[in-house]
Amino acid sequence: MILLENTFAYIPLFAVTALSIVLLILFSYIKKKKTARISFIAYIVTILMGAGSFISAIQIYCAEDQTQAFGIFAFAMALSVFFVIPYAIVLCTFEPKEIRKLVPHSKNVEDASTANTQIAETKSLQATEEDSRALQISYDFSAKATECFSDKNGLSLLLDYVNKTIRDEVQADGGAILLVDDFEDVITVKSFDGDFPPPYKLPSDMPHKPIRIATNFKFASFPLRENIFGEIATAGKAELITKPEDDARIYQNGPEDFLKCGSYIIVPMKVNDAVIGVIALARTHEKPKFTEENLKTAELISDFATTSIKTVMSVNEIMEHNNLVKEAQIATSIQDMLHPSKLPVLPGIQLGTIWNPEEGVCGDYYDVIVSRKDRISFVMSDVAGKGINSVIVMSMLRAMIRLVVNTKKTAGTILEWVNHGIAAESFSTDHFASCALINYDPTKKVAEIATGGTTPVYYYSAEKNTIERISSTSEPIGVDKESHYQDVLQDVKTGDILITYTDGLVEALNEQGQQYPKESLLKIVSLNASKSGKDIANLVKADIKKYIGNSSQHDDQSLLVIKF
Structure with missing residues (x-):
C-alpha cells in the first residue's frame, strides 16, 4: 500500500462518523415513535462504524501511522460484518420475506387462502380487544353509578366521569352533557370541560374572553328548537359535523381563534326511544376533523352511559320525593322501573x-x-x-x-x-x-x-x-x-x-x-x-x-x- 504525505483521507472518515451519529439519532427517534422495529444489531454496527472511522480519522489528521489508522478502520468494518452475518442467517432461516414469483395457480390460491385466514384471525383478535374494551367501559359506568347512589352530588359525579371517559376515547378537545327537562321543554348543560367553541349565538353584551365564554356555557340552557343541541335531542339521531360553516344551525361568534368552530359530534342519549339528553364533543378548528369511526365510538359509549345515568336519575327522583322512605321501599321502586x-x-x-x-x-x-x-x-x-x-x-x-x-x-x-x-x-x-x-x-x-x-x-x-x-x-x-x-x-x-x-x-x-x-x-x-x-x-x-x-x-x- 502506498500512503501519501498530507493525505486528506481523514475527511471522508469524519464524514462517516457524522453520518453514523445521525443514523443513531434516527434509530432512537424511530424506536420512540414505534413506527418500526430497530434491532440491537443495527445499533452495534452503527456504533462500530462511527467509532472506527473517528479513531482512524484522528490518527491520520494528527499525522500518525496511517497504516495503523486504516487497519483500525478495516477491523471495525470486519467486526460489523461479523455481527451482521449471523443476524442475516437468522432472518433467512426463521423469518423469510415473501418473494413473489411465477408459481402454479393452485399455489397462488393456497397462499391467498392462508393470507385471508391470517387476516381474519387478526380482525377477530382486534374485535375481541374492542369487545373487551367496550365491556370494561360498561362495567366502569355501572360501578361508578353504584358509588353515586348514596352521594347527594352523585349524578354530577357520574356525568363528569362519563364526559371525561368519552372525551378520552375520541380524543376530543371539549365535551358537554346536556339533560332534557320535560317540564320546561329545555335542555340544560350538566357537565362541561375542555375547549368547546360554542356553536350557539352568544349574548351581545358578553366579553369575548375564554373564561367568560366557558362559564356561560357551563350553566347554559337551550330550548328544544332553533339550536343544534335541542334539534338533535328532538330528532333523536346522532350527527357528525365537520363543516360547521355550511350548517345553518351553528352560529359563528367571532374572529377570535378560540371561538372558531371546528368539528362536532352530538349523540342523543335514549332510553326506550325517549331522549333524556345529549353528549356533545368538540375539536378546535386547528385540529383534525372527527371521523365516522369517532362517531361510532361516541354512539357506543353513549349507549353504555345512558343506562347508568338513567338509573342514577331515577334514584335521585325517588329520593327527592321520598326522603323519609325506607331503603326497601326505595329499592322496590327502582326494581319496578327495571322490570x-x-x-x-x-x-x-x-x-x-x-x-x-x-x-x-x-x-x-x-x-x-x-x-x-x-x-x-x-x-x-x-x-x-x-x-x-x-x-x-x-x-x-x-x-x-x-x-x-x-x-x-x-x-x-x-x-x-x-x-x-x-x-x-x-x-x-x-x-x-x-x-x-x-x-x-x-x-x-x-x-x-x-x-x-x-x-x-x-x-x-x-x-x-x-x-x-x-x-x-x-x-x-x-x-x-x-x-x-x-x-x-x-x-x-x-x-x-x-x-x-x-x-x-x-x-x-x-x-x-x-x-x-x-x-x-x-x-x-x-x-x-x-x-x-x-x-x-x-x-x-x-x-x-x-x-x-x-x-x-x-x-x-x-x-x-x-x-x-
Missing part, C-alpha cells in the same frame, strides 16, 4: 309470564331484549338477598346483559363477561344471582341457551310430545370470576315451547308445608301445549294458587313461557 312494563310483540312467538313478588323487594328479574334481526334474548334471573344490594346487582346484571347481547358473543360468553364484572365488585357479601339466558335466532330457528346457578330451562317438543330439562346446574353469577358457562343449542319447530322459572315457583308451600311439585308445572305445560303462551302461564298461576290455599308466600315467583 319490563310491557312485553314486545314478537312475530312467530307467544309469551306468557308470572311475576309474583314477595312483600318488599323482589329478587326475581326477567327481560325480553330484541337486539338484532337474528337475535332475541330472554332472561330469567333470581338475585340473592333483599334490599338495595340486590337491586344494585339486578341493575348491573340488566345493564350489562342489555349491552353485551348486541355483540355476536354466545350466551355462555355473555354470562362469563357479566359474571367477571359482578364477581369483581366487593360492595356486598351476597352479590350473586342465578340466571338463564336464551338467545333465539329467528332466521335459523335455533335457541342458544346458557345458565348460571340453579335457574332451569325446559324444552317441550310438539313433534314428540315430550318435555325435558336441557340446562345444567353451574356456578351462580358473581361467585367466582373464573367461572365458565356452557352453551346448549336447541332447534325449535312450530309448537315447541321453552320454559324457565325461579325456584320460588316450585318451592311454594301449602298448608301442610309441602312444596309445589315441579312435575305439576311440567304436566300443565304438556297437557295445554296447544294453547297460547299466556294461557299456559295463567293455568300454572291458577294451579299454584289452588295448591297453596291460604298459605303465605315465602319467596318471589317468576315464570317465562316461550311458545314458537
